[in-house]
Amino acid sequence: MQTPLFLRYKEFIESCVDPDFREMVLVEPPKEEAFGDFSTNIAMVLSKKLRRSPMELAEDICDKLRKKSDYFEKVEAKKPGFINWFVPRDVFIDHIPDMLNKDFGKFDLGKGRSVNIEYVSANPTGPIHAGHVRCAVSGDVLARLLDFVGYGVTKEFYINDAGKQVEILARSLYFRYLEQFGRAEGPFPDGGYPGEYLVDIAKKIVSECGDRYTGRDESEWLDFFKQFAISGIMVDIKQDLDSLGVRHDVFSSEKKLIEDGAVERVLDSLKNNGLIYEGILPRPKGSDSEEWEEHELLLFRSTAFGDDVDRPLQKSDGSWTYFASDIAYHLDKISRGFDEMVNFWGADHGGYVKRMQAAVSALSDGRLNLDVKLVQLVKLLEDGREVKMSKRAGTFVTAKDILDKVDRDVIRFIMLTRRDDVSLDFDFKKVVDQSRDNPVFYVQYAYARSHSVMKLFQRVFPGKAIPNARDANLKLLDDGDIRLAKIISDWPRQVIAAARKREPHRIAFFLCETAAVFHSFWNQGKDNSLMRFILPDDFDKTCARLVLLRAMQNVVESAFNIIGITPVEELR
RNA sequence: GUGCCCGUGGCUUAAUGGAUAAAGCAAUUGCCUUCUAAGCAGUGGAUUGCAGGUUCGAGUCCUGCCGGGCACACCA
Numbered sequence: 001m002q003t004p005l006f007l008r009y010k011e012f013i014e015s016c017v018d019p020d021f022r023e024m025v026l027v028e029p030p031k032e033e034a035f036g037d038f039s040t041n042i043a044m045v046l047s048k049k050l051r052r053s054p055m056e057l058a059e060d061i062c063d064k065l066r067k068k069s070d071y072f073e074k075v076e077a078k079k080p081g082f083i084n085w086f087v088p089r090d091v092f093i094d095h096i097p098d099m100l101n102k103d104f105g106k107f108d109l110g111k112g113r114s115v116n117i118e119y120v121s122a123n124p125t126g127p128i129h130a131g132h133v134r135c136a137v138s139g140d141v142l143a144r145l146l147d148f149v150g151y152g153v154t155k156e157f158y159i160n161d162a163g164k165q166v167e168i169l170a171r172s173l174y175f176r177y178l179e180q181f182g183r184a185e186g187p188f189p190d191g192g193y194p195g196e197y198l199v200d201i202a203k204k205i206v207s208e209c210g211d212r213y214t215g216r217d218e219s220e221w222l223d224f225f226k227q228f229a230i231s232g233i234m235v236d237i238k239q240d241l242d243s244l245g246v247r248h249d250v251f252s253s254e255k256k257l258i259e260d261g262a263v264e265r266v267l268d269s270l271k272n273n274g275l276i277y278e279g280i281l282p283r284p285k286g287s288d289s290e291e292w293e294e295h296e297l298l299l300f301r302s303t304a305f306g307d308d309v310d311r312p313l314q315k316s317d318g319s320w321t322y323f324a325s326d327i328a329y330h331l332d333k334i335s336r337g338f339d340e341m342v343n344f345w346g347a348d349h350g351g352y353v354k355r356m357q358a359a360v361s362a363l364s365d366g367r368l369n370l371d372v373k374l375v376q377l378v379k380l381l382e383d384g385r386e387v388k389m390s391k392r393a394g395t396f397v398t399a400k401d402i403l404d405k406v407d408r409d410v411i412r413f414i415m416l417t418r419r420d421d422v423s424l425d426f427d428f429k430k431v432v433d434q435s436r437d438n439p440v441f442y443v444q445y446a447y448a449r450s451h452s453v454m455k456l457f458q459r460v461f462p463g464k465a466i467p468n469a470r471d472a473n474l475k476l477l478d479d480g481d482i483r484l485a486k487i488i489s490d491w492p493r494q495v496i497a498a499a500r501k502r503e504p505h506r507i508a509f510f511l512c513e514t515a516a517v518f519h520s521f522w523n524q525g526k527d528n529s530l531m532r533f534i535l536p537d538d539f540d541k542t543c544a545r546l547v548l549l550r551a552m553q554n555v556v557e558s559a560f561n562i563i564g565i566t567p568v569e570e571l572r
Numbered sequence: 573g574u575g576c577c578c579g580u581g582g583c584u585u586a587a588u589g590g591a592u593a594a595a596g597c598a599a600u601u602g603c604c605u606u607c608u609a610a611g612c613a614g615u616g617g618a619u620u621g622c623a624g625g626u627u628c629g630a631g632u633c634c635u636g637c638c639g640g641g642c643a644c645a646c647c648a
Contacts, residue, residue: 523612
């Protein structure tokens with residue numbers, strides 16, 4: 001694994017500074033291309049400690065860097081105290097072969113640390129929808145990204161297969177079951193799940209068990225219907241995820257945790273720490289709290305960890321709240337020894353973040369942070385008009401509906417065209433559009449074009465193999481070529497930034513930028529035939545350029561691999 | 573009422589606390605005898621919601637407002 005170019009410079013700059021300040025020292029490309037290839041803020045960081053003006057300090061440092069002329073060219077101090085420099089041409093050209101390496105961009109950021117990423121974790125009471133798809137993609141891409149940078153990643157799905165909702169689900173299913181025999185009585189269960197999918201599952205029960213459960217008391221069928229409903233729905237959920245290319249390593253069941261007594265165990269240990277007590281919750285403020293009655297409840301002291309109120313663990317009927325089993329679940333994750341934990345939740349779970357972080361903090365003695373990524377809503381648009389989601393009106397758009405209409409790769413990419421904490425429009429028309437508006441197409445087009453160059457090469461130079469870095473004389477590359485090479489060489493820095501900040505969307509944005517530079521380069525060949533990749537009269541330079549192109553393909557392939565989509569060599 | 577997220581050209585967004593805030597769409601002007609014009613190059617368009625604060629430096633961090641979204645159960 002090669003150390004990326006920018007890191008070599010960063011390490012050098014950092015080595016000039018006290019360890020305490022290394023965090024603050026940056027090495028990155030300057031805003032203005034003309035300023036140089038890299039820039040550092042080291043003078044500004046140190047000016048306070050050394051009590052010298054940043055510019056003065058910068059000048060001094062520049063003098064020192066200039067002495068290392070084999071690595072620093074045109075070193076200059078600029079306005080507030082930035083130090084800019086160029087990478088000597090030879091150094092950069094020597095770096096190009098690294099960019100053809102399959103592992104280019106890989107960097108051991110994780111150093112073998114293990115991270116658990118929990119995402120989707122949809123309630124198994126119905127099919128998953130657009131919001132889940134976004135969580136699925138973000139979580140999955142972060143998993144691939146962290147894996148790429150040296151973490152041991154476990155992708156996890158938590159199944160909420162316990163509690164009252166499951167009973168309601170089972171009753172809804174039973175109603176559908178009776179319907180199959182024309183024996184459903186009364187209205188559909190209050191607050192039940194009216195979706196068609198339960199009809200399908202009911203039919204399956206009929207074909208497997210006949211009318212065995214008709215006319216029986218609830219106690220005789222409830223468990224069976226619970227189990228049948230959940231496993232049926234989980235099959236569908238897994239299938240949808242699979243069509244999206246999302247595959248979890250671990251599925252954890254809430255029901256199983258409860259049956260194993262994990263909740264009692266975790267509460268015992270919290271009790272020993274004085275974090276659990278019997279108490280009365282304050283009346284919830286806000287609109288309609290008329291039904292509110294005071295109850296003495298078992299509470300978790302989440303306020304000790306920054307939550308707004310303490311949270312109930314046990315219902316008055318003695319069963320555990322969702323929160324209680326979720327605490328047990330997170331202890332389970334902690335005890336599996338993960339170094340880091342990330343959860344992807346829909347934005348509607350925002351109110352749940354503090355208490356869960358409080359619990360994790362308590363359970364791990366503050367050793368672990370639970371990083372919760374809240375993923376904002378997806379607004380589905382059809383011809384610019386919002387598709388309102390309503391279960392009752394039957395305008396509920398499921399993940400499967402989306403997957404039926406739109407290619408998997410397109411969905412994955414589009415879901416990354418926004419930061420997670422901004423809501424995202426998904427326009428069925430636009431996402432399949434083939435134009436500059438559509439980033440998926442734009443990037444695929446760049447990749448396809450690069451392949452058409454390879455094909456042309458073989459027509460123009462019959463019998464010649466596509467050159468690799470060793471065959472080509474890269475010194476022949478000119479400034480225009482180097483510009484394309486520069487964006488490609490930025491890939492490792494982008495990977496590290498995306499992984500550090502846990503922001504998978506950065507990969508997609510980087511691809512768009514790379515594609516733009518490529519398209520721009522391509523078009524220069526229209527005005528100036530010397531700027532084309534294929535130069536029939538100059539085999540050597542053609543080879544050098546093709547090496548660059550292969551570097552771009554390599555980076556695009558790598559980035560696509562992290563996003564989990566396949567580059568296409570030809571568009572139709 | 574309380575908590576969380578968001579507020580950036582007309583629209584959709586980007587930007588580890590860094591330099592003159594960056595793209596696309598829309599508007600507008602050019603470029604097909606050409607390795608794919610499904611593209612490229614240009615022009616106009618911004619007091620980063622408002623007011624303070626922190627510091628060498630704030631779209632970014634803090635405080636208070638304003639506006640939009642989400643959530644505020646013994647549901648999961």
